[in-house]
Amino acid sequence: MxxxxxxxxxxxxxxxxxxxxxxxxxxxxxxxxxxxxxxxxxxxxxxxxxxxxxxxxxxxxxxxxxxxxxxxAPDSPAWAGTSTTVTRALRLIEEGALDDGDVEALAERLGLGSRQLRRLFRRHVGASPLAVAQTRRVLLAKQLLHQTDLPLTDVALASGFGSVRRFNEVFQALFGRPPSALRGRRDVAMNAPGLTLLLPYRPPYDWQAMLAFLARRAIRGLERVEGQTYRRVVRLGGTVGHVDVSHAPEATALRVTIRLPELGQLPGLIVRLRRLFDLQADPAAIRGGLCRDPDLATLVASRPGLRLPGGWDPFEIAVRAILGQQVSVTAATRLAERLVERLGERLTDGGEIGLDRLFPVPERFTLEAVKAIGMPTTRATALVRLAAAYRERPSLFDRRGDLDASVARLRELPGIGEWTAQYIAMRGLQESDAFLASDVALQRVLAREGRRPTPRELLARAEAWRPWRAYAVMHLWHADAPAAAVRQKETCDATLA
Structure with a gap:
């Protein structure tokens, strides 16, 4: 600490x-x-x-x-930046790595020995990997006891305990009482269908900016922004469900309503939602890192709660990144909608909220099917090869090594250059230091006297923004958004004329 x-x-x-x-x-x-x-x-x-x-x-x-x-409490950032290995290990534990495996298997995924991993955890976290995993289970179970009316058996399953007996033993040892004794006032009314939870964040949180970003990229049939709520169809393994996410500023949290048939998938779903909405960000640390640059200081002051929108799944973000190469956000979203319409599985029970499509799995990506949505052959081939690589290597998007190693691994795939790899790292892997030096919008916002900085000049300037360069990208994109809207309108008017 x-x-x-x-x-x-x-x-x-x-x-x-x-x-x-x-x-x-x-x-x-x-x-x-x-x-x-x-x-x-x-x-x-x-x-x-x-x-x-x-x-x-x-x-x-x-x-x-x-x-x-x-x-x-929001997840502690006290260890952030002190050990890349610990940071990645904590992410894997949060995703359930120690629910089905042991510390040795976790260490192997990270490329080091189990003794070294335990030593790093003692130094940076103050607890062992197994203690971290159990604490997460206990705190999630306690949240479910306070905020829901789930039966105790379902709470045990949903929070990652292997058995009800173990669940009861841990609570008795920790609290000196059974889990049922912790039931109390509910924070969220449960008269609506589904399970409703509060996911806390560290304020401030710019919910309007997050909604605007997601709305521009929402794929019809898969997700949508409706009023102040984001809705989406989700798939975890073989389980399909729906989520509604809205802002609860009075609780400094996001209110999430989940309709999921298998509660055992709940921890994984919460992890994905935290990543999608960047709930682990520390705005004070980000502000301190970016405000050393006068231009960024002005932007951060106008949007102090700006977050880095993640993705539901790294593969989905990678596909969207390739679709977005050399086209506008609007054009990329149209292509994504065609892709989901043609290749995505249709649900029979999604009509109640108008969301009835799943993002296509890699097995559905064939060259003929992808080219049929109106893609150039080179980009269609890149998508097919990406899907094939992911089928052959399910660990393709695992967070191993540092940012440079992740980008280098992605760039080995045909059709993925530096911009695309950095974009995938930024949104798909939640790398806070990813940076799109060749992005035209960034160069446009930082132009001086009509001259735009080169990618090399941008990289040099962005050294002072580490390890928050991805947040700098978001601030610069938002600064460019009004001008981009004007350019798009002018293009539409010229086409109509």
Whole structure:
């Protein structure tokens, strides 16, 4: 943790929401750990221990506070940037790597030994990989107990516990009471169909910008923005469901309604939603990194809560990136709609909300089918080869190595150049430092006296923006959006004339 005990204690006394999720307070006199914003009376400083993660608190023997509920805190960024390996391991654990496998298998996926992985976790997280995995299960289960009316058996399954017996044992050991005793006031009304949860974020959050970005790229039949809500058909393994996502600013969270027939897929679905809506971002850290550049400082000040929209699936983002090569966003979206219409599986039960298409699986990509949507042969071939590579190597989009290694691996695929690989890394892999140096919009916004910077000049300037270059891209794209709309209108008017 990179905060001093004195800073943490002052933040605790002030109940400063800016520090929510950045540390947890372990109270030695009660055996409880809390968020900085906990409404309970502040403990004496000599009774406080400060840790960077909930897992570290639980591994040290502290139990979660029932008032401030640590499961509602945004994920801690205390380890961010300290170890790329730990960052990637945490992502894999969040995606369920230790639900079906062990630490040895996780270490092998990361290309190192299990002892080294455990040592890195002790240094950067303060807890073992298994403790992190169990903490995530416990906190998700506790959230489901507080926010839903699910039966206890379903809560155990949905939060990733292998058995109800194990679920009960862990809660009895941690809280000194059975899970049923933690049922209390519900945060979300459950009279609507589906399961409704709150997914917290660290404020501010520019929901309008996120909706606008997704709306411009929404594929008819698969997803749509309706009012202030994003809706989508989702597939996890063989399970198909629907999600509705809206903003709950009063709770500093997104409100998600999920209709999913198999609750065992819930942890994976939540992971994807957090990635899609960039709920782990730390706006204060991003602002501090970008505001050293005067031009970016102005843009960040106007949109302090701008997020980096992710994707539901890296393969889908890769396909969209290839479709978007050398065409406008509108044209790329039309191509994506044709692709989904021709190759995507049609649902028979999606009519109730008007979403009845799934994004096509790699097996459906044939050269004849892709060319039929109006694609040039070279790009159609690139899509088919991408799908074939993903079928042969399901780990194609695994987050191994650093950003440069990921981009180099993607560039080995035919038809994927630097811009496309960086775009996939930015949205599909959620690489905060991905950067599109050859992007015309970036060059246009940063032009001076009619001269646009070259890609090499942009790369040199962007060195000062690390590790938040992808957020700089988003700010520059938003700055270019009004001019892009005018250009598109002028093109349409010229065509009509």
């Amino acid at each position: 990179n905060l001093t005990p004195e800073t943490c204690y002052q933040a605790l006394l002030a109940r400063d929401s800016r520090y929510d999720g950045r540390f947890f307070t372990c109270v030695t006199s009660t055996g409880i750990y809390c968020r900085p914003i906990c409404p309970a009376p502040a403990p004496r400083p000599e009774h406080c221990r400060f840790v960077g993660t909930a897992a570290a608190a639980q591994e040290a023997g502290f139990r979660p506070c029932l008032r401030c509920r640590p499961e509602s």
